[in-house]
Every structure is written in structure tokens, then in C-alpha cells.
Amino acid sequence: MKKLHRRSFLKGGLAGGAAIAAVGTSKHAEAAGSFGGYPDSMGVLVDLTKCVGCRTCEAACNKEQGLPAPDKSFDDPSVFEEKREGGLPRRTTEKAYTVVQKYDVPGREHPLFRKVQCNHCNEPACLTSCFVNAYKKTPEGAVMYDPTVCVGCRTCMIACPFYIPAYSYSSAINPVVKKCIMCYDTRLKFGKPPACVEACPQEVMTFGKRKDLLKLAHQRISEKPEAYVDHVYGENEVGGTAWMYLSDVPFDKIGYDTHLGDQPIISYVKEFLAIVPMVLTIWPALFTGFHLLSNRKDALKNEDNKS
Amino acid sequence: MGGRKKTLMGMAALMLLTAPAGAQSWAADGPGTVELGSLANHYSAVTFDHAMHVGVAANCAECHHHTTGLAPTDPNCVRCHEAGAQARSVACKDCHSDKRFSAEDLEKTGGNPQLYHKGKPGLKGAYHQKCLGCHTTMGGPTGCQDCHTRNDQGDAFFHSGKYAPAPKASGGHGGGH
Known part of the structure; x- marks a missing residue:
């Protein structure tokens, strides 16, 4: 037996x-x-060397997304000095899907300005962490959020490696997650660039197919190797993002997390x-x-x- | 086009005739002022003092790249535009699109593998990158309203001027200031 x-x-x-x-x-x-992203998805290449910190992008976002009036005018540079807990610069909120941060880099003649918004990952951690499927990655490249199915667990806010999704804590009845949607509803869907891209006077941002932007980014670096660090942030980070960055200052000096690895967050689980x-x-x-x-x-x- | 060129040549000839011999520079055939207003939306048009800038800039290629027939200043450009071929037009808007990132613009730039100038800025970007870039290094004015005054529509857009948010009553939540 x-x-x-x-x-x-x-x-x-x-x-x-x-x-x-x-x-x-x-x-x-x-x-x-691995998914690796939609082949013809759109993206934005942000050249940080060109940004002058005028905050026109913030104003354009506010208008396009119909966000509430800001606490301070969009031409008020005093917001750059605002600090939140831990001495960190301002971040995205339910009222501002994009914010410009200022960094005084030692040895750099002028301050460096950095625009922060959702990076629209190829394989978003917010999406994969959401157990009610409130998130969607559109073939155009935008990461969308559906507030009607959201249960308000805010796991996406913890999952996001860039600390982007904000929560409308101000709403007692129906709080929802608020974040940049790359102007999908009003612009991207129709092949138009996001409002911030179009409004920027300096053309800091270049809109196009992600694969074309990657070529452009590397062309810019190879043409002016003295003007850029040899790194396109977002090319590989967390499996690649739709928004990518060029800089003349090493990315870890200006608030970018350079230890995220090249794997989408989902790969770890x-x-x-x-x-x-x-x-x-x-x-x-x-x-x-x-x-x-x-x-x-x-x-x-x-x-x-x-x- | 031909008409404008003729007028320009006529102007140049007239200037050559009227100016004292030797004092005439090659740059003097440019316009005195240029009204830059095709993109005006939140700001008024810029009345660009071309004649003054001709005196400040090292040469035409500083702003006009290779189009005026001079060698460009950027070594990257010289690789192809060695001598700088005289272009039909030297106006910014004739090369820099005022419909940047439109479907046709994306098709023209991204969709063409032969094209080298993929990242050529649009008209607005070209103006601001050139003007602000030079003003920053030369110590020229760099404030938005130093060059163009903002209109009412612009004030509303920036929530500034008479559209400025009312100062927050102290003691609000967060207890900031």
C-alpha cells in the first residue's frame, strides 16, 4: 500500500x-x-537643449484638456522655485498634466528646463498593473485611461516608474486618475501632434513616428557630439517609451531615473x-x-x- | 518670384548708384524691415529690423544658411553646401514649413528615406531658435514680450494680465505660504 x-x-x-x-x-x-510596441506608433522627441522654460506647453495643455484655471499665471516663473515634500520640484497633478521643471546644473551657463508628462510607454506599467483594464495603449501610441471602470485602487500610480498618474483627491464623490493622454481624443486620433508640441515656440519637441524619431535623435547626436550626451532616454528604458529625450547634461543629473532597466515592468512578474x-x-x-x-x-x- | 527678384535687383542697383563708392556692403541689398506676422496668434507681429541685424551679424549665412550664396557657418552644412548655392528665395518661410507636423509635412519628412534634413524646424521653431539662440549668446533681448507684445487672446491663453488667477486666500488647505 x-x-x-x-x-x-x-x-x-x-x-x-x-x-x-x-x-x-x-x-x-x-x-x-514581449510586445515591444506598435510598429507605426507615434512619439515625441524632446530636445532639452532647446527648452527656454517659457511654459507655453503648460498653457496649451491646460486649454486643450479643458483643465481648471491654474493657481498662478503660466508666464509666472516663480513656480520653478516651488518645492514639494523632500525638496523635489513640482510634479504632474490633476490640474496640470504637464509641468516644466528647472535644474541649475553646475558648470552649465543657463539653467536646464525639463518638461514632464506621461511618457506613454510601449508596455506601460500602469496598464499591466490595472486589474480592471482601465488602461489602453492605442496603436497611435497614447496610453489612455477609462475612468468609468476604474475602482480607484491607485495601483497604477505606484506602478508608474515616472510618477505620472495623479489622482483627483479634490473630488469627494467621483475621484479618478488624471494624466496626459497625448491629446488622443482631440488631436492624435486625427494625426495631429499634441497641443504642447504645436504650441512650443522653440520646437523643443518633434512629433513623428517613433521609429523615425529614433533615427533623428541619433542623427542629431552624431552631427553634434559635443552638444549632447550619447543617450536617447526612452529608447530602451522600461522597454521603450513614446516620448524620448535628448540632453547635453547626463540624465541622472536632471532628475531622470537611469536605473530603470530596459525591460518593461511587466517582465519582472x-x-x-x-x-x-x-x-x-x-x-x-x-x-x-x-x-x-x-x-x-x-x-x-x-x-x-x-x- | 521673378518680379520680386527684379525689384530686389533694381533696389540693389539703385543703392549701388546712390551710395558712396566703397561703402556699399554685399549685404545692403536686403530689406530694411520685415514684418513677421504670418503666425501671429497670441502675440502681435514682429517688425524685424533687418538692416540693423545686417550690421550685427557676421555675415548673411548666420541666419540665411547657404541660401544667399555664401558658405554656411556650420561645419556640418559645409560638407554639402560648400560654396552655398544661391537659392530662388532667401525668406525663412520658403524652406521652413508653417504647417510643421501636419500630415503632409510628416509624409514629406518622415516618409522620405532619401531626405537628409529630417529634423528641419518649422517656421515658428526656426524663428525662435535662430533669434533666441543668437540673442542669448550676443546678449540681446530674450523675454517673450521684448520682441512681440502679447495680445488679449494671449493673455487669456496664459491666464495672465486681466485673466490672472485671483491670489489664493491665505490659510487654504496645504498651508503653503
Whole structure:
């Protein structure tokens, strides 16, 4: 009796091992399974060397998205000195989907200005972290959010590696997540650039197909190697983003996280998530089967013994 | 086009005739002032003192690149535009699109693998990058309203002037200031 049990246990162990091995091999195939972004999606290349900090982009965003009036005029440079908790510069809020930050870089003649908004990742962490599928990546490149299905868990705000989604805490009745949608509804859908891009007097931002922008970015660096650091931020970060950046100052000096890695955030949990359905569906059936099998043999044996 | 060129040549000839010998520079055939207003929206048109800038700039190529027939100043440009071929027109708007990022512009730039000047700025970008770039290094005016005054529409856009937000009553939430 005991021997039979051990054998069935070993058989089960073997089958389980094979199943785990099968999951293990998927690790190597992971790159092929990665989404990598829509082929013809649009993007924006931001050349930080050109920004003069006029905040016209902020004004354009406010108008296009119908956001509430700002606390200070959009031509008021005092906002650059505002600091939030931890001495950090201002961030995106429910009332401002884009903000310009100022960095005084030692050795640089003029301050560097940096526009912050949703980077519209190829494989967004907000999207993959959302358990009600409130997020959508459109083929045009925008990461959209549907407030009608959102349950307000705010996991997306924690998942976002760029700290972009904001929450309308001011609304007691129906608080929702607020963030840049690349002007999808009013412009991107119709092939037009986002309002900030069009409003910028300095043409800091170049709008186009992401793959074309990458070529342009590297062309700019190779033509003026002394004017840029040899890094297109967003080309590979977290699996690539629709918004990408060129700078003359190393990115880690101006508030960019350069330790995010090149894998989409989902990759770090993909293997675990692949096991979940197996554990939940295959294991109960499998082990019930083993149990019944051994029980049946035991029952047969008992009957044999009886007869 | 031909008409304008004729007028320009006529002007140049007239200037050559009237100016004292030797004092005439090659740049003097440019216009005195240029009204830059085709993009005016939130700001008034800029009355650009061309004659004054001719005196300040090292040469025409500083702003007009290779189009005036002079060698461009940027070594990257010289690789192809060695001598600088005289263009049909030297106006900014004839090369820099005032419909940057429109579908046709994207098709023309992104869709053409042969095109080298993929990142050529549009008209607004060209104006501001050239003017502000030079003003910054030469110590010229750099404030928005130093060159063009903002109109009522612009004030509304920037929530400034009479559209400025009312100062927040102190003691509001957050307890900022």
C-alpha cells in the first residue's frame, strides 16, 4: 500500500517537474513574447537643449484638456522655485498634466528646463498593473485611461516608474486618475501632434513616428557630439517609451531615473503570473486525478483481498 | 518670384548708384524691415529690423544658411553646401514649413528615406531658435514680450494680465505660504 503511494507521489513529482521545466524554458523565449510596441506608433522627441522654460506647453495643455484655471499665471516663473515634500520640484497633478521643471546644473551657463508628462510607454506599467483594464495603449501610441471602470485602487500610480498618474483627491464623490493622454481624443486620433508640441515656440519637441524619431535623435547626436550626451532616454528604458529625450547634461543629473532597466515592468512578474493559472487550474485537476487513481487501486486491491 | 527678384535687383542697383563708392556692403541689398506676422496668434507681429541685424551679424549665412550664396557657418552644412548655392528665395518661410507636423509635412519628412534634413524646424521653431539662440549668446533681448507684445487672446491663453488667477486666500488647505 505504502509502495503504491510513493510511486504515485514520484509520478506526480515527475509530471510537476516537467511542468515547471516547461515554464522555465519560457524564460528564454521571453524576448520573443514581449510586445515591444506598435510598429507605426507615434512619439515625441524632446530636445532639452532647446527648452527656454517659457511654459507655453503648460498653457496649451491646460486649454486643450479643458483643465481648471491654474493657481498662478503660466508666464509666472516663480513656480520653478516651488518645492514639494523632500525638496523635489513640482510634479504632474490633476490640474496640470504637464509641468516644466528647472535644474541649475553646475558648470552649465543657463539653467536646464525639463518638461514632464506621461511618457506613454510601449508596455506601460500602469496598464499591466490595472486589474480592471482601465488602461489602453492605442496603436497611435497614447496610453489612455477609462475612468468609468476604474475602482480607484491607485495601483497604477505606484506602478508608474515616472510618477505620472495623479489622482483627483479634490473630488469627494467621483475621484479618478488624471494624466496626459497625448491629446488622443482631440488631436492624435486625427494625426495631429499634441497641443504642447504645436504650441512650443522653440520646437523643443518633434512629433513623428517613433521609429523615425529614433533615427533623428541619433542623427542629431552624431552631427553634434559635443552638444549632447550619447543617450536617447526612452529608447530602451522600461522597454521603450513614446516620448524620448535628448540632453547635453547626463540624465541622472536632471532628475531622470537611469536605473530603470530596459525591460518593461511587466517582465519582472511575467514568469510568476504565468504560473498562477497553472497552479489554480492544472494543479487541482492533476492532483485530484492522482488521488482518485491511487484510491481506485487501493479500492480494487481491497476488493481483491475480500474476494 | 521673378518680379520680386527684379525689384530686389533694381533696389540693389539703385543703392549701388546712390551710395558712396566703397561703402556699399554685399549685404545692403536686403530689406530694411520685415514684418513677421504670418503666425501671429497670441502675440502681435514682429517688425524685424533687418538692416540693423545686417550690421550685427557676421555675415548673411548666420541666419540665411547657404541660401544667399555664401558658405554656411556650420561645419556640418559645409560638407554639402560648400560654396552655398544661391537659392530662388532667401525668406525663412520658403524652406521652413508653417504647417510643421501636419500630415503632409510628416509624409514629406518622415516618409522620405532619401531626405537628409529630417529634423528641419518649422517656421515658428526656426524663428525662435535662430533669434533666441543668437540673442542669448550676443546678449540681446530674450523675454517673450521684448520682441512681440502679447495680445488679449494671449493673455487669456496664459491666464495672465486681466485673466490672472485671483491670489489664493491665505490659510487654504496645504498651508503653503
